Amino acid sequence: xxxxxxxxxxxxxxxxxxxxxxxxxxxxxxxxxxxxxxxxxxxxxxxxxxxxxxxxxxxxxxxxxxxxxxxxxxxxxxxxxxxxxxxxxxxxxxxxxxxxxxxxxxxxxxxxxxxxxxxxxxxxxxxxxxx
Amino acid sequence: xxxxxxxxxxxxxxxxxxxxxxxxxxxxxxxxxxxxxxxxxxxxxxxxxxxxxxxxxxxxxxxxxxxxxxxxxxxxxxxxxxxxxxxxxxxxxxxxxxxxxxxxxxxxxxxxxxxxxxxxxxxxxxxxxxxxxxxxxxxxxxxxxxxxxxxxxxxxxxxxxxxxxxxxxxxxxxxxxxxxxxxxxxxxxxxxxxxxxxxxxxxxxxxxxxxxxxxxxxxxxxxxxxxxxxxxx
Numbered sequence: 001x002x003x004x005x006x007x008x009x010x011x012x013x014x015x016x017x018x019x020x021x022x023x024x025x026x027x028x029x030x031x032x033x034x035x036x037x038x039x040x041x042x043x044x045x046x047x048x049x050x051x052x053x054x055x056x057x058x059x060x061x062x063x064x065x066x067x068x069x070x071x072x073x074x075x076x077x078x079x080x081x082x083x084x085x086x087x088x089x090x091x092x093x094x095x096x097x098x099x100x101x102x103x104x105x106x107x108x109x110x111x112x113x114x115x116x117x118x119x120x121x122x123x124x125x126x127x128x129x130x131x
Numbered sequence: 132x133x134x135x136x137x138x139x140x141x142x143x144x145x146x147x148x149x150x151x152x153x154x155x156x157x158x159x160x161x162x163x164x165x166x167x168x169x170x171x172x173x174x175x176x177x178x179x180x181x182x183x184x185x186x187x188x189x190x191x192x193x194x195x196x197x198x199x200x201x202x203x204x205x206x207x208x209x210x211x212x213x214x215x216x217x218x219x220x221x222x223x224x225x226x227x228x229x230x231x232x233x234x235x236x237x238x239x240x241x242x243x244x245x246x247x248x249x250x251x252x253x254x255x256x257x258x259x260x261x262x263x264x265x266x267x268x269x270x271x272x273x274x275x276x277x278x279x280x281x282x283x284x285x286x287x288x289x290x291x292x293x294x295x296x297x298x299x300x301x302x303x304x305x306x307x308x309x310x311x312x313x314x315x316x317x318x319x320x321x322x323x324x325x326x327x328x329x330x331x332x333x334x335x336x337x338x339x340x341x342x343x344x345x346x347x348x349x350x351x352x353x354x355x356x357x358x359x360x361x362x363x364x
Contacts, residue, residue: 010237011145011148011236011237011239012148012237012239012240012241013145013148013149013152013236013239013240013243014142014144014145014148015148016147016148016151016152016240017142017143017144017145017146017147017148017149017151018144018147018148020147020148020150020151021143021144021147082144084142105142105144106141106142108142108143108144109143109144109147112144
């Protein structure tokens with residue numbers, strides 16, 4: 001079954017990298033991109049993706065607040081945080097905000113596929129070193 | 132003949148993005164990918180790329196120090212610096228190190244191809260924002276004489292700056308010695324020279340110095356300021 005994905009990051013080059021890393025699996029389809037939290041919430045509401053890959057530090061609205069709003073308005077969409085913050089405290093906050101998964105950007109190439117697999121089946125995932 | 136490009140960024144997701152972006156251009160080839168400045172310098176020796184694209188904030192050896200070493204080992208090496216920081220200091224340092232291109236990471240998808248094209252034609256490339264900043268700085272300097280001259284601070288050698296980065300990243304003198312292929316004693320001598328030159332007494336002072344002088348960068352989450360921050364690459 002196709003997993004429809006929304007990729008959110010304020011750097012286009014990172015969105016492109018994430019899309020490339022997710023491109024290896026035919027059943028995963030990136031259906032949209034957003035460059036900040038506000039746009040992420042809007043696109044989540046209109047596209048109703050299965051998984052939203054969400055950065056934390058973004059202009060206008062950060063990823064944690066975007067996550068809270070998305071979980072409220074589109075509870076069927078799962079959120080996978082992909083961030084440069086390698087911090088257990090940040091991870092706890094992300095999970096409290098409703099994220100199903102947490103991946104540190106530095107480990108994205110190692111963890112992104114496993115995280116996407118878990119989160120798309122509504123299972124939790126955190127990077128091993130943050131476990 | 133293909134233009135050979137070496138990419139250096141510590142995040143694979145960014146390297147993937149840069150590769151995908153540049154590979155679509157006919158006649159360009161990504162000949163290598165490095166995950167820090169030190170690896171970039173080593174790979175450049177072997178691969179002899181036409182253009183090197185370097186992130187500024189990388190562990191072990193940051194992009195500015197790596198630019199300096201690349202240009203030192205090959206004065207005609209074309210380097211594009213990619214940065215999330217558009218401060219005057221970083222721009223000045225990048226130019227001083229010998230970079231011929233300066234692209235903000237946030238603008239990379241739009242500007243990087245143009246930057247590589249410019250360097251391919253033997254020109255330099257700055258984003259419009261950087262151009263404005265450089266011009267404003269130049270004009271300001273013209274009107275105000277020596278106002279913008281740096282205050283007199285003790286100068287560290289390039290090697291000492293490398294040691295500062297490694298110490299600020301939490302490495303011991305022994306680990307510094309291993310990374311730089313020095314004896315532990317030499318690494319310790321560098322460390323005490325740095326402390327003496329800068330009048331420092333603790334590693335904490337070195338960390339603060341490294342942050343203030345863009346040797347390492349620290350990312351603090353925008354929505355809170357009291358949690359632990361993380362050194363970013």
